[in-house]
Amino acid sequence: MGSAAVVLALILALLPNVKPVLAIRIFMQSEECLSYDVKYIGDTLLVSFVVVKYESSWQKDQQVVDLVVKRPSGEQIIDFRDRVSEKFEFVSHEKGPHCLCFINKSSYYETIDFETARATAETAAAAAAAADELVSGDEKD
Secondary structure, three states: OOHHHHHHHHHHHHHHHEEEEEEEEEEEOOEEEEEEEEOOOOOEEEEEEEEEOOOOOOOOOOOOEEEEEEOOOOOEEEEEEEEOEEEEEEEOOOOEEEEEEEEOOOOOOEEEEEEEEEEOHHHHHHHHHHHHHHHHHHHHO
16 A cells, blocks of 8 residues: 555544534733543643734743643643743643643733644544554565
């Protein structure tokens, strides 16, 4: 099977298992926290955000935020500092509410577009199998 066919098969296999969870725009001054309740250990949470840039003569600061993610136990698992945007994923090792906190150190309000989706453990297994097939197929060519 060619590389393009494997990639297409991978995409088609994963689409039914990725569950949209949240897509919102946050208008914040100092700190804004969101909670996502993970139902199953082993699920992967896909997260992305971008600080919306506004051109204005009164706002000279670079528009960046921090993002901290904590497990239900309070253990910090993600810590991004001074980011304009970020895309990441993490596998849940605990059930329960995971806390995602955006911190704005600027004296101005910031607007953040935030999206998250959940991929099931089966999705991760399908992705790994497809990636292995892609690597094996390339080695045979």
